[in-house]
Amino acid sequence: MTEERGPVGEVSGAGWVTRFRRRAPALSYTLALWLGTELLAALLLPAIVPKHIALSWYLGEHARWATGIILDVHDTSFTVYDSLTGWRNRPGSSGGRWQIDSLGSRSTHRLHETKTRPRRLLFLGSSLTNGGDRVSAVETISAYCEDSLTESVNCATMLYSLDQVALAYRGSLHRLGADVVVVGTSAAPEEGLTNRYLPFFAHSEVLMPFFKPRFLLDGDSLRLVPVPTREQWRAMFHSSAMLDTLTRDEGFLDRFESYRRLGLMPLTASLRQALTTASKLSLLLTGRRDALPLAERLMRMLADDAAGHGAKVVFMLLPARRFAFPTGLWRLLPDHYADLLARLRREGFVVLDGRDLLRRSGLPPDRLYSDGNHFQPEGNRLIAAGLRELLDPAGGATLAGVARAGRAR
Amino acid sequence: MSFASPTFLLFIVPVFLAYWWLRGRWRLLLLLAANYAFYAWWDRRLVWVLLVSTVINFVCGGRIERSATPRAKRAWLSVSLAASLGLLAWFKYHGFFAESLLAAAGALGWRLSPLAIKVVLPLGISYYTFQMLTYTLDIHRGVMKPTRSLPAFAAYASFFPHVVAGPITRAQQLIPQLEQGARFDFEHLEVGSRRILLGLFKKVFVADTLAQHLVNPVFAAPAQYSAATLGLALAGYAIQVYADFSGYSSMAIGVARLLGLKLPENFKFPYLALNIAEFWRRWHITLSRWLRDYLWWSLAKNIPFGGSLRVRLRSHAALLVVFLVCGLWHGAAWTFVAWGALHGCYIVAYEIWHRWRDARSARSPVPHWAGIAAAWVTTQAALALSWVLFRADGFGAFAAYLRGLFTGSGSQTLALAPLVWVALLALPADHFAGWLLEHHPQVRRRVPAFVQAVTYLAMIVFLFHARPEQLSPFIYFRF
Numbered sequence: 007m008t009e010e011r012g013p014v015g016e017v018s019g020a021g022w023v024t025r026f027r028r029r030a031p032a033l034s035y036t037l038a039l040w041l042g043t044e045l046l047a048a049l050l051l052p053a054i055v056p057k058h059i060a061l062s063w064y065l066g067e068h069a070r071w072a073t074g075i076i077l078d079v080h081d082t083s084f085t086v087y088d089s090l091t092g093w094r095n096r097p098g099s100s101g102g103r104w105q106i107d108s109l110g111s112r113s114t115h116r117l118h119e120t121k122t123r124p125r126r127l128l129f130l131g132s133s134l135t136n137g138g139d140r141v142s143a144v145e146t147i148s149a150y151c152e153d154s155l156t157e158s159v160n161c162a163t164m165l166y167s168l169d170q171v172a173l174a175y176r177g178s179l180h181r182l183g184a185d186v187v188v189v190g191t192s193a194a195p196e197e198g199l200t201n202r203y204l205p206f207f208a209h210s211e212v213l214m215p216f217f218k219p220r221f222l223l224d225g226d227s228l229r230l231v232p233v234p235t236r237e238q239w240r241a242m243f244h245s246s247a248m249l250d251t252l253t254r255d256e257g258f259l260d261r262f263e264s265y266r267r268l269g270l271m272p273l274t275a276s277l278r279q280a281l282t283t284a285s286k287l288s289l290l291l292t293g294r295r296d297a298l299p300l301a302e303r304l305m306r307m308l309a310d311d312a313a314g315h316g317a318k319v320v321f322m323l324l325p326a327r328r329f330a331f332p333t334g335l336w337r338l339l340p341d342h343y344a345d346l347l348a349r350l351r352r353e354g355f356v357v358l359d360g361r362d363l364l365r366r367s368g369l370p371p372d373r374l375y376s377d378g379n380h381f382q383p384e385g386n387r388l389i390a391a392g393l394r395e396l397l398d399p400a401g402g403a404t405l406a407g408v409a410r411a412g413r414a415r
Numbered sequence: 416m417s418f419a420s421p422t423f424l425l426f427i428v429p430v431f432l433a434y435w436w437l438r439g440r441w442r443l444l445l446l447l448a449a450n451y452a453f454y455a456w457w458d459r460r461l462v463w464v465l466l467v468s469t470v471i472n473f474v475c476g477g478r479i480e481r482s483a484t485p486r487a488k489r490a491w492l493s494v495s496l497a498a499s500l501g502l503l504a505w506f507k508y509h510g511f512f513a514e515s516l517l518a519a520a521g522a523l524g525w526r527l528s529p530l531a532i533k534v535v536l537p538l539g540i541s542y543y544t545f546q547m548l549t550y551t552l553d554i555h556r557g558v559m560k561p562t563r564s565l566p567a568f569a570a571y572a573s574f575f576p577h578v579v580a581g582p583i584t585r586a587q588q589l590i591p592q593l594e595q596g597a598r599f600d601f602e603h604l605e606v607g608s609r610r611i612l613l614g615l616f617k618k619v620f621v622a623d624t625l626a627q628h629l630v631n632p633v634f635a636a637p638a639q640y641s642a643a644t645l646g647l648a649l650a651g652y653a654i655q656v657y658a659d660f661s662g663y664s665s666m667a668i669g670v671a672r673l674l675g676l677k678l679p680e681n682f683k684f685p686y687l688a689l690n691i692a693e694f695w696r697r698w699h700i701t702l703s704r705w706l707r708d709y710l711w712w713s714l715a716k717n718i719p720f721g722g723s724l725r726v727r728l729r730s731h732a733a734l735l736v737v738f739l740v741c742g743l744w745h746g747a748a749w750t751f752v753a754w755g756a757l758h759g760c761y762i763v764a765y766e767i768w769h770r771w772r773d774a775r776s777a778r779s780p781v782p783h784w785a786g787i788a789a790a791w792v793t794t795q796a797a798l799a800l801s802w803v804l805f806r807a808d809g810f811g812a813f814a815a816y817l818r819g820l821f822t823g824s825g826s827q828t829l830a831l832a833p834l835v836w837v838a839l840l841a842l843p844a845d846h847f848a849g850w851l852l853e854h855h856p857q858v859r860r861r862v863p864a865f866v867q868a869v870t871y872l873a874m875i876v877f878l879f880h881a882r883p884e885q886l887s888p889f890i891y892f893r894f
Contacts, residue, residue: 030604
């Protein structure tokens with residue numbers, strides 16, 4: 007068959023594949039080679055590359071460095087290894103707008119183990135409650151709850167989930183003699199409860215590549231899977247043994263496994279990203295919450311422990327901005343927040359409705375949130391006012407008054 | 416929506432498919448819609464500036480052609496120049512001149528009340544103003560005919576690959592291509608993809624790696640660092656600014672080529688230059704040619720030929736004016752004016768030296784290779800000095816950097832990761848390839864397609880793994 011060349015040199019009469027190969031030889035080879043390499047990588051790399059090497063790639067150099075920092079109790083760390091909870095605030099550490107006292111608390115004044123005012127509130131939870139670096143110590147929820155009769159101890163710790171909160175209270179914090187234990191949680195209190203190695207759950211937190219304990223729910227009883235020892239933890243990047251043990255009880259190991267198979271080449275990595283997004287979206291749409299019974303069990307355990315020490319527990323539901331003030335497609339999602347609130351109250355827990363407080367204030371979201379999750383001082387002030395109303399309905403500043411003052415500011 | 420962002424992929428794929436599916440006027444209208452969508456994505460508040468400028472220049476172009484007398488033609492050209500440059504002056508230079516005036520008045524002891532108007536700079540205004548002016552100027556000169564199609568002119572003026580940061584494409588280069596309509600050829604895909612990949616590699620890996628790990632930390636606190644580190648960071652900046660801008664230009668040319676349209680080259684391995692004039696023939700070529708053809712030529716056409724001192728002085732003054740404008744075009748700040756003036760002085764010095772050398776009949780005692788090496792080193796040293804000024808936030812920062820560089824007062828050094836060294840070495844590799852292609856153009860044809868494919872795939876995988884966590888904005892976007 008003879009070929010005729012068209013005015014631009016293309017092979018007329020030939021199929022588009024032939025024309026593509028003739029007119030774009032390097033591109034056609036590149037695409038074929040690329041697809042073949044992606045396929046080979048997905049099939050062979052998980053078998054060839056040891057898990058701990060893949061982990062180094064997955065987390066990067068910062069994570070290796072940060073692992074050493076926490077295990078060796080470096081001066082610059084703000085957390086230390088804890089055999090019960092995985093990590094805790096390092097007493098005496100400071101940086102930016104944040105300072106931790108000798109009790110491991112971020113409080114506004116010098117505290118002692120025994121209370122110095124008639125009522126002591128103990129705040130537990132994650133950075134949402136702690137306040138993080140976005141607000142100063144006097145602008146936290148705990149600080150706004152203080153007055154001449156009430157003192158607050160803010161022991162909330164970065165990235166703590168409910169199981170760590172319960173263990174921390176049971177382990178040592180009950181000694182602080184709080185009258186009320188205030189536990190801040192996101193709109194998904196079950197978040198992270200099936201996780202053991204934090205980066206598998208929160209990959210972006212490469213500076214906190216920590217192990218945490220987890221509970222397994224066996225019927226109605228709880229079984230604790232403890233934190234690995236320092237030596238086991240340190241060996242993460244040198245041997246695959248620790249990673250092998252995680253196959254038994256790490257709820258997010260599939261994320262790492264999918265990285266090993268699909269994350270090392272651009273096309274499959276994009277596919278993996280799309281699948282992850284689709285899976286998160288389907289969870290949001292269906293509202294499936296497999297770990298919620300575990301969360302409720304832990305909340306019950308905490309409430310019982312507190313009652314044993316003469317304290318009562320208040321759970322603060324602190325919704326992310328997209329749940330409190332949904333925009334765009336978020337508005338179309340079912341209201342899982344309301345379902346959760348109703349369910350927890352039905353179970354007999356005392357729950358503060360953070361979303362209602364924020365919405366009723368009439369303040370714009372930018373005044374309340376500093377990012378998608380954390381609060382501005384104004385948001386903390388409102389939550390604190392709601393909490394004070396809940397604890398002491400008869401006295402003090404009312405929520406309406408605080409909201410009015412906020413709008414005036 | 417930067418070319419280097421994943422969002423751009425979501426934009427270009429449907430535009431590409433629809434573009435080749437449609438024909439004639441519909442294709443042009445699609446392109447126009449895509450252009451404005453792309454521009455509005457950055458900042459929709461100032462789309463009207465682009466629109467107004469487009470309509471004025473389109474009308475003026477037609478009027479210049481239809482006017483019967485030279486005077487009327489000049490009048491319509493003046494309208495085009497006044498409107499385009501007026502918008503540019505208001506949006507880009509209003510604040511600069513107002514602040515400078517206040518500072519000068521304050522220094523003289525006069526108190527003027529500040530004009531409290533904050534003006535937002537429309538993205539790409541320096542580029543699209545210069546681009547549109549080529550239309551009316553070329554019609555006035557009689558080197559092109561005006562287009563009858565407003566969509567074609569508007570698509571040219573707002574063409575998304577070049578509207579934000581060039582290459583500054585002349586109307587006569589692009590409008591005929593748009594009117595004629597491109598014919599699909601897989602070669603467009605091959606060339607376009609290659610240019611986009613090379614551009615991405617330069618921008619995302621070379622420029623951003625150097626910026627984040629070497630240039631930004633050192634330029635932020637030059638007093639702390641040793642002279643060697645400052646020198647390395649300066650070299651890093653020279654490479655970064657080249658990789659950033661030439662990477663963007665390469666991507667722009669590649670994206671246009673995917674649509675079957677050819678944009679002019681903007682860079683030609685500038686650090687191979689052996690003198691400053693050659694540098695400007697290799698660096699930001701479309702701007703330097705614009706300044707040469709439309710500004711320098713206007714200034715120099717009345718200067719008679721000859722070698723008298725007066726004539727030479729006028730010629731040198733014209734060059735200085737051109738480079739002052741070049742500096743001011745880059746940014747509304749005195750450091751950019753000084754940068755332009757410095758390059759103007761370089762060019763004048765080179766012209767004087769060149770004339771003096773040519774006048775000497777005696778053969779130079781210096782070996783040829785040594786002469787080339789000396790010319791290259793001198794040119795690069797002069798460029799390095801000018802890059803400090805280009806990067807500095809003010810004259811204080813410029814002086815502080817030079818003080819550290821020449822006195823070595825600081826002692827801190829940077830432990831550079833291997834990737835940073837790879838990024839630094841990418842420039843010699845790029846320029847060696849450039850030298851090879853300039854002197855042996857048959858090399859590209861001799862490289863088998865398979866070997867090219869392996870190289871491209873290696874670049875893709877390397878880019879995927881070695882890309883910095885965050886993309887820096889393109890340096891030339893702010894101009």
